[in-house]
Amino acid sequence: MNNDIENKIRYIKELEVLNSFERLNIVEIKDKEDKWKFKPIKHYLNSLLYGSKPESALAGLMIEIVNRILNLDYFSEVALKKGIVDLALQESIKNPVFIELKPNYYKKDEEVRKKKFMFEEHEEQIKKYLQNNNYVILTNLDNSFIFNQESLVEYKPFIEIKFTELLKRYLEYDNFWESVRRLEDDQPKPELEVEFFKDLKKWYNQLLSVNFIKNAKFSKDELIVLFLNKIIFIKTLEDYGLIPYKFLENTYFDRLERWQVKGVKRFFRNFFEEVESWFWEYYDTELFSTKIWDYIERDEVNLLRFKSEFETILGFGQWEYTFGKGMVHYNYRLIDEDVFGKAYETFIAEIKKDSGIYYTPAKITQYMSQRLVKILFESKIQSIIKVIDDGDYDKAYKEFEDLLEITIIDP
Numbered sequence: 290m291n292n293d294i295e296n297k298i299r300y301i302k303e304l305e306v307l308n309s310f311e312r313l314n315i316v317e318i319k320d321k322e323d324k325w326k327f328k329p330i331k332h333y334l335n336s337l338l339y340g341s342k343p344e345s346a347l348a349g350l351m352i353e354i355v356n357r358i359l360n361l362d363y364f365s366e367v368a369l370k371k372g373i374v375d376l377a378l379q380e381s382i383k384n385p386v387f388i389e390l391k392p393n394y395y396k397k398d399e400e401v402r403k404k405k406f407m408f409e410e411h412e413e414q415i416k417k418y419l420q421n422n423n424y425v426i427l428t429n430l431d432n433s434f435i436f437n438q439e440s441l442v443e444y445k446p447f448i449e450i451k452f453t454e455l456l457k458r459y460l461e462y463d464n465f466w467e468s469v470r471r472l473e474d475d476q477p478k479p480e481l482e483v484e485f486f487k488d489l490k491k492w493y494n495q496l497l498s499v500n501f502i503k504n505a506k507f508s509k510d511e512l513i514v515l516f517l518n519k520i521i522f523i524k525t526l527e528d529y530g531l532i533p534y535k536f537l538e539n540t541y542f543d544r545l546e547r548w549q550v551k552g553v554k555r556f557f558r559n560f561f562e563e564v565e566s567w568f569w570e571y572y573d574t575e576l577f578s579t580k581i582w583d584y585i586e587r588d589e590v591n592l593l594r595f596k597s598e599f600e601t602i603l604g605f606g607q608w609e610y611t612f613g614k615g616m617v618h619y620n621y622r623l624i625d626e627d628v629f630g631k632a633y634e635t636f637i638a639e640i641k642k643d644s645g646i647y648y649t650p651a652k653i654t655q656y657m658s659q660r661l662v663k664i665l666f667e668s669k670i671q672s673i674i675k676v677i678d679d680g681d682y683d684k685a686y687k688e689f690e691d692l693l694e695i696t697i698i699d700p
Contacts, residue, residue, distance in 0.1 A: 297358045297460060300327040304354075305453050307334075308393070308431040314400040329353035334394075337401045343392030347430060348375060351390055354430075358456055361465060371417040374425075384466040384530050387422045389414065393429040408434040412444045423534050424469050428452050437473055438618050448472050463684075466530070474622055485624060488614060492517060492602045499595045500586035507584065516581050517616075520603065523568070525621040538605060538617060540564060553592045557582060 307330050313321075318334050325331045329350050336346040348365070355363050355378065364377045367387075376388040389411070394401040406429045408415075418425045419441050427434045427446070433455055434446035450472065458468040496513045507515070526532045533539075540563060548556040561582035569577035585595060599605070604615020676685040 294460065296326075298457075300354075300358055301453050301456050301460075303327045303330060304430065304456075305451075308451075308453070310403070312400050312402045313394075318401070327353075327357075329357075334401060337394055337396050340396065343395045343404070344390065347390050347392055351376065351388070351430065354456070359459060359465060369418065369421045371420060372414060374418050374421075377422075378465050380464060380466055384534065385422060386466055386469055387418050387425045389418065389425060389427050391427065391429045393431050404429070406432055408446060408449075416441055416444065421535075424466070424473075426455075426469070435469060435472065437620065439614075439620070442614055442618055447476050470530075470622075473620065481623060484614075485619065488616075488619075489517070492616065495598050495602055499598055500588075500591045502584045502586055504584065507579070512581065512584050515576075515579060519565075519568075519576060519581065520616050521621060522574075522576055523564075524617060524619070528621045535617075537564070538603070541605060553589070553596055554587055557585070557592060557596070 303325060304327070313334065315338060318338065322331050322335075333346050333350040336349065337343065352363070352365070355361055355376070359378070362379045364379065365375065367374050367377045374387045375390045378386045378388065391406055391411070392404045393406070395404050396402075408427055411427060415425055415427060415436050419436060419438060423437060425436045427436065430452050433450050433452045435448050435450065436446050440446065455468065458472070459465050462468050462471065493513055496516065497509075501509045501512050520537070523532075523537050527534055527536055541560060544560040544563060545556055548559050561580065565577050565580050565582070568574070585592070602616055604617045673685050673688045676682075676688060
């Protein structure tokens with residue numbers, strides 16, 4: 290283990306020691322001053338005694354943790370569409386993690402005391418931030434509550450974890466977003482197959498109200514399922530971090546802002562041309578060789594109905610979270626081929642169809658398997674090569690062991 294890692298582990302242990310105190314008086318703080326190897330802890334406690342705002346003092350300590358333990362780029366007091374989040378940790382332009390800080394200690398008379406911390410008190414704030422990002426961590430640097438998109442439908446963290454444990458996981462994976470993602474993926478999937486099937490059926494039934502152009506190539510049922518498959522494919526890429534978070538939603542509202550003055554027909558034409566053409570050319574998958582827009586009836590009434598159903602089904606705009614989960618609120622990393630396949634099998638039986646190219650998720654799962662395996666192995670191999678070039682052979686060996694742990698099931 291190199292000295293840098295040893296120092297980081299020592300700093301994390303000292304943060305655990307700090308968090309163990311319910312209160313500290315001036316004498317105790319002064320007695321411990323020279324014992325802190327992680328000097329920002331000393332400065333944090335003295336700042337509280339001096340009268341600094343608890344939020345400001347903690348923010349200063351957090352910045353030192355980011356610089357000395359995480360070594361990540363960060364942005365403070367980030368202005369979002371709704372509110373200002375304390376910190377954004379940026380490892381990739383696609384995958385920031387938002388951190389909202391709450392005071393751990395406060396000054397009372399001549400001592401510092403532990404402050405009560407409950408995630409329930411911050412629902413409105415966290416939900417605002419989740420509209421801009423996939424993950425928000427609410428923490429006082431002792432306890433941490435991690436929220437994802439499902440928290441917008443039912444406000445609760447998907448996990449409560451000690452902040453120091455989160456730091457240790459970062460040292461293990463050397464990627465903060467990946468550490469959070471793995472925590473999310475490790476959570477149980479209660480009734481996911483049943484829940485996904487029910488929503489799949491609901492989305493299908495909603496699209497039945499939309500008029501499609503009659504043609505010899507595809508039935509209306511096939512076109513509806515093709516549409517659903519495309520959205521699931523795009524959201525799966527988002528959830529694996531292969532395209533920017535909220536790619537689909539941001540593209541939708543960007544085109545709406547630009548083109549709605551010209552009418553809903555012009556808007557949808559530009560939106561679908563942007564999305565379907567890009568995925569067809571970039572990902573070279575047959576799923577996007579058929580353009581949904583070519584088969585939608587273009588009269589004003591039908592297009593307005595389609596727009597309403599589109600936004601409701603996906604969970605966009607004024608319908609966001611109103612009717613429970615939309616398509617964008619699912620974590621598609623958790624919907625493996627077994628869950629996905631069983632839901633589709635039941636779904637197809639329900640609509641009394643026993644065949645059809647677009648009724649099976651095969652095109653999605655086959656392509657995603659090829660693409661994700663390639664991405665997974667390539668990135669890890671390149672990382673190992675870089676670490677070897679840097680001369681850090683212990684880390685290279687650890688990453689190689691991680692590579693060997695990858696298992697491909699049912700290839």
